[in-house]
Amino acid sequence: MPVKRVMFYIISYDISDNKRRAVICDILKDFGTRVQYSVFECLLTEDQFTVLFHRLRSEIDPATDSLRCYRLCQGCVDEILLAGRGDITTEPDVYIF
């Protein structure tokens, strides 16, 4: 059972077309947590991120849309400051429903 290192990614988008925006949002929901209207936080391995990035890139219109991915190191994750609503996304150990 190999253990892969998970990194913290912040992905934000600005997409002009409603339909395309919905598609992008739907893809991102498969990979992470929505923290603001067009910002997701994703805890992913490098391989998972590569898959995600390629899928996102193939959906946008490079002439009008913009997509930004930031990768944070653990030290930077510890330094995140929050004000107002919401929490920093963490990797849950267990879900019980």
Added chain:
Amino acid sequence: MTSLYLTEQGSVVRQTGDRLIVCRNGEPLAELPLLKIERVIVFGHVHLTTGAISALLRHGIDTTFLSWHGRLKGRLVPLESKNIPLRLAQYERTRDQQFTIGLARKIVAAKVQSSLRVIQRYRRNHPDWDDQEAIFALEQVLGSIDRAVTLDSLRGLEGHAASIYFSSYGRMFRRSLRFDKRSRRPPRDPINAALSLGYSLLFGEAVAVVSSIGFDPYLGFLHAPDYGRCSLALDLMEEFRAAIVDRLVLTLFNNEVLLPEDFTTGEGVWFSPEAKKRFLSEYEGVMQRAFISRHTGHRTTFRRLLWGQAEHLAETVKTGSAYTPYVAEP
């Protein structure tokens, strides 16, 4: 990686995209990316749509179905290439009496030693408590294991050791709790109910681990083949029962994380739904907590140790090399 336990009776799990949606009374409770889930454990009446089932199979997520009370009912198994050479070796080894008895002796010895260590650790932490008699009796059993020449006599020794151990184990609980011996189907007291659920969860994991390595889970060494019994998973589990479940149950009751009021008494004694969730989360905590194991000499978790031992067993079965069972940490 994450385990998903589904205990809410009547809830529905569906799939959209690469996510699972858990709904209760038509209201979505949560949306979970399949990417994040490593195993799913379903208790009783939880409805999984066909879409959800195929998504679980597609992602290779290990899914186990238990009854509400925790009896293993079955697993979802993807069509993956199976390790036929390992199975063939396993079939051949089980016919080899010398090999079988040798391995079975090691498993029983490890189990008795683990029981001893549970007692010894408790004695260390509670200087006013002692059970010299049980320790002496278990050491005697340990000494006679090498002289057992048949599997039946070995199983007899194991049973004898278990009854000594459990009567000692029962005295480690606070006085308001009564526990004299193991009772199951149904469990007769809260401690037995908790042990049963813990063993079921561990058993489910052991079945999953031996199956995914490619073993035939039904054919074991110590445990006799029996219709519909996953004997090999039971064999693997013996090494871990005391270290994982017995210690967890003891801690939960003595620290009053579980109370007698958390159980309902009818035909048997059963967890309340809320207490069961608490137990599941504590069990996960134990399985995922990293510690330095004497067995491997480095940082690991019980879940990884379980995998490691199954792989070690596969190596032994294939090559005939020596097997070293896991023994509870002192």
